[in-house]
Amino acid sequence: MSQAPANERAAIELVGIDKKFGAVHANKNINLSVAKGSIHGIIGENGAGKSTLMSILYGFYHADSGEIRIDGKPVAIRDSQAAIAAGIGMVHQHFMLVENFTVLENLMLGAEGGMLLKGGVTRARGELKRLASDYGLEVDPDAVVEELAVGLQQRVEILKAMYRGAEILILDEPTGVLTPAEADHLFRILKVLRDQGKTVILITHKLREIMAITDTVSVMRRGEMVATRKTSETTVEELAELMVGRRVLLRVEKGAANPGAVVLSVKNLTVKDGRGVTMVDNVSFDVRAGEIVGIAGVAGNGQSELLEAISGIRPPTSGEILIDGIPIGRADPARLRDLGLAHIPEDRHHMGLVLRFEEYENAILGYHRDPKYGGMFLDLDAIRKDAVDKIEKYDIRPPNPRLKTANFSGGNQQKIVVAREIERDPKLLLIGQPTRGVDIGAIEFIHRRIIDMRDAGKAQLLVSVELDEIRALSDRILVMFAGQIVGEKTADAGEQTLGLMMAGIAA
Amino acid sequence: MNTASLPLPGWITYGLIPLINLVLAFFFSGLVVWFIGENPFDALALMLEGALGSGEGIGFTLYYATNFIFTGLSVAVAIHAGLFNIGSEGQAYIGGLGAALVALALDRYVPWYVTMPFAIAGAAIFGAAWAFIPAFLQAKRGSHIVITTIMFNFIGAALMVYLLVNVLIVPGKMAPETRTFLEGGQLPKLDWLMALFGLKLGPAPFNVSFLIALAMCLVVWLLVWRTKLGYEMRTLGISPTAAVYAGIPYSRTVIIAMLISGGLAGMMALNPVLGASARLQVEFVGGAGFVGIAVSLMGRNHPAGIILAAILFGILYQGGDWVSFEMPNITREMIVVIQGLVILFAGALEYMCRPALARLYYSMAKRGV
Numbered sequence: 026m027s028q029a030p031a032n033e034r035a036a037i038e039l040v041g042i043d044k045k046f047g048a049v050h051a052n053k054n055i056n057l058s059v060a061k062g063s064i065h066g067i068i069g070e071n072g073a074g075k076s077t078l079m080s081i082l083y084g085f086y087h088a089d090s091g092e093i094r095i096d097g098k099p100v101a102i103r104d105s106q107a108a109i110a111a112g113i114g115m116v117h118q119h120f121m122l123v124e125n126f127t128v129l130e131n132l133m134l135g136a137e138g139g140m141l142l143k144g145g146v147t148r149a150r151g152e153l154k155r156l157a158s159d160y161g162l163e164v165d166p167d168a169v170v171e172e173l174a175v176g177l178q179q180r181v182e183i184l185k186a187m188y189r190g191a192e193i194l195i196l197d198e199p200t201g202v203l204t205p206a207e208a209d210h211l212f213r214i215l216k217v218l219r220d221q222g223k224t225v226i227l228i229t230h231k232l233r234e235i236m237a238i239t240d241t242v243s244v245m246r247r248g249e250m251v252a253t254r255k256t257s258e259t260t261v262e263e264l265a266e267l268m269v270g271r272r273v274l275l276r277v278e279k280g281a282a283n284p285g286a287v288v289l290s291v292k293n294l295t296v297k298d299g300r301g302v303t304m305v306d307n308v309s310f311d312v313r314a315g316e317i318v319g320i321a322g323v324a325g326n327g328q329s330e331l332l333e334a335i336s337g338i339r340p341p342t343s344g345e346i347l348i349d350g351i352p353i354g355r356a357d358p359a360r361l362r363d364l365g366l367a368h369i370p371e372d373r374h375h376m377g378l379v380l381r382f383e384e385y386e387n388a389i390l391g392y393h394r395d396p397k398y399g400g401m402f403l404d405l406d407a408i409r410k411d412a413v414d415k416i417e418k419y420d421i422r423p424p425n426p427r428l429k430t431a432n433f434s435g436g437n438q439q440k441i442v443v444a445r446e447i448e449r450d451p452k453l454l455l456i457g458q459p460t461r462g463v464d465i466g467a468i469e470f471i472h473r474r475i476i477d478m479r480d481a482g483k484a485q486l487l488v489s490v491e492l493d494e495i496r497a498l499s500d501r502i503l504v505m506f507a508g509q510i511v512g513e514k515t516a517d518a519g520e521q522t523l524g525l526m527m528a529g530i531a532a
Numbered sequence: 533m534n535t536a537s538l539p540l541p542g543w544i545t546y547g548l549i550p551l552i553n554l555v556l557a558f559f560f561s562g563l564v565v566w567f568i569g570e571n572p573f574d575a576l577a578l579m580l581e582g583a584l585g586s587g588e589g590i591g592f593t594l595y596y597a598t599n600f601i602f603t604g605l606s607v608a609v610a611i612h613a614g615l616f617n618i619g620s621e622g623q624a625y626i627g628g629l630g631a632a633l634v635a636l637a638l639d640r641y642v643p644w645y646v647t648m649p650f651a652i653a654g655a656a657i658f659g660a661a662w663a664f665i666p667a668f669l670q671a672k673r674g675s676h677i678v679i680t681t682i683m684f685n686f687i688g689a690a691l692m693v694y695l696l697v698n699v700l701i702v703p704g705k706m707a708p709e710t711r712t713f714l715e716g717g718q719l720p721k722l723d724w725l726m727a728l729f730g731l732k733l734g735p736a737p738f739n740v741s742f743l744i745a746l747a748m749c750l751v752v753w754l755l756v757w758r759t760k761l762g763y764e765m766r767t768l769g770i771s772p773t774a775a776v777y778a779g780i781p782y783s784r785t786v787i788i789a790m791l792i793s794g795g796l797a798g799m800m801a802l803n804p805v806l807g808a809s810a811r812l813q814v815e816f817v818g819g820a821g822f823v824g825i826a827v828s829l830m831g832r833n834h835p836a837g838i839i840l841a842a843i844l845f846g847i848l849y850q851g852g853d854w855v856s857f858e859m860p861n862i863t864r865e866m867i868v869v870i871q872g873l874v875i876l877f878a879g880a881l882e883y884m885c886r887p888a889l890a891r892l893y894y895s896m897a898k899r900g901v
Contacts, residue, residue, distance in 0.1 A: 360779070376774055380770075393763055
């Protein structure tokens, strides 16, 4: 175990931080030193204790023991107000913005400065201008937040922290919702902040980002800080191994596809969303048995609606969907499951799982009407036995079918969904964001399962905002932009080509 | 410090927290009693004596509790499907019509145990029918069930007054009520059950409906946690989007849940109509439908909790009557204030004490106590 270089002046130091939740030891004697004016990455699998550590730093939790020092002085961070006063700013994974307020109003929220708004508004406007020019953080102060692109909303979050005088900026999985171009822009901003003397702590599980932007990186595993490295002196492979505790394959190995008959056929499909906006615009394609067709695109270009239409969740406006050559009409999700369709939904929290259910209850969601799980009454013995089998086969941890689903880590939650859908042995599998928020060890496992399904002759449609994932798994790639399929490429297409197509620039 | 996500053991969540809430409610009620110049401890002693001090008192307490078990179950079933049924009051009222029509038709010809199953069915069907229209409007048109069920309480009340004044009234009488049912249309009192405990029921109207209510608790438990229908209802109730994904039909599930909820509310009418007064009277529900909301909340929508909460409210009703009788300063309205405080602390402020207890529990666990 190596320590951060002690010769640089530390902006923030954690000494012997320890935190238990009942039987769970979330942080074990954490020591961390972050140098002033540096970008420090913290990586680790889900459940490794990163979020707990940052919550302690931001005053959401109290450490059971240990000390936090800022600029060498011990501070007590009782709540987020104290964190802000100590110069710590946090940009959460899920933005904490009032969507129907303007940028300026969001900036002032909690720092209005007096009974009347006028003085505060003038001050905030001036400050915003200064921040924009100093750090390249340009946003229209009078734009309503919900009308801004996701990347700009994030910029408002950063501005909020800076406006409150943050010297140390913590970003929690900041690129999860960004396009590659937006992520690049974010990184440029972070570098400017660093060069101006601010300290940035970046929490992520994406190794590429760590390598691209950080100066120093610390790895957490199972509540412990297992290593701290200078980024320039480490490799992706070493970090992955430190995170997981064993060697991992970063790219799943697969042979050539062996496509068979057409299983899914989409013809001139148009789908409108709840507001009547056309999200899928006259789209046609086929998916054959034994192949994986990937849909690349920036989030919000119609992929979600496409998956929802094919899975029977959202009725199409026009066009036709055929499974094995038979039009499915207005079949509902239950009927489509009977036809051999399975669906790993993009959003496991709102669709794939009922978080308040016990694990075994989620293991039958959507298939609960199957007679093998009982007639009018639930056959609890059969259901739990089935759940235990899947838990063993997919190494879902902790292996307890009676545990509430919300208490599993993100990766294990996703495995519950993947196990449920793949173990039905469907002939057509729709996959949405299979590894969103999933740690690297589980990603390898889930990718392996998907390839196995392909080699077993199943037809699969994959939607992911992770271009790497699309390229690693797909046999053919369709690029979606503004509701249309703007082109088809083979799996070996370059990242740049695909990126330009995703941005609607090239076809 | 954020304690909402910290897990607490069951004995705290289901035992200690409700107990503390209850103690707080009684404390503030005691303050109110003290303010109007009565001794709160005397009032409490009177209340307990009135509710639990005699066979008759217990009989009345359990009679009221029977009403609240039915309406509590009604509210709970709807809540499990994500529906807030405020209409148990009206559904119980209309359920009384179904029960009374059965009793009026059969009491001359058959003994009570033949009438009973038909009366149960009549009450349930009429209550369910009254819930059907709001359910249908919610399922197919998106009209909010809270609004429509409230409106149907008023419509039901007006309809019942009309029927009792113009149609069902005994010719030549002034009171807007049906004729008294013969023995074949009455549910017998449970003297034998009280006798098992060496208690005398006296004139208290504690009757067979109580056993029906207990049976319904078992039925509701089986329905919600052991049937596929219950599984679908819970899925819809917790996560409507997951229900869509799972192919659970929204309209069908909403309508079935509301029919069951309305049916349970309707069955509440058996207790006062066939069990106590042996006739259908105006406003016999007397707010039991609304108390059912508090009972369900306090009982955490679980039949076992609903039984306990219903008995607590039975004690408040019967004991409250006793207190207002013995202490003229404490009027019927004061009793409503006290009941309101219990609802406030046990229902609405349910989580007030949780953060402090969670901190205490974790700091004690850390010290290894």
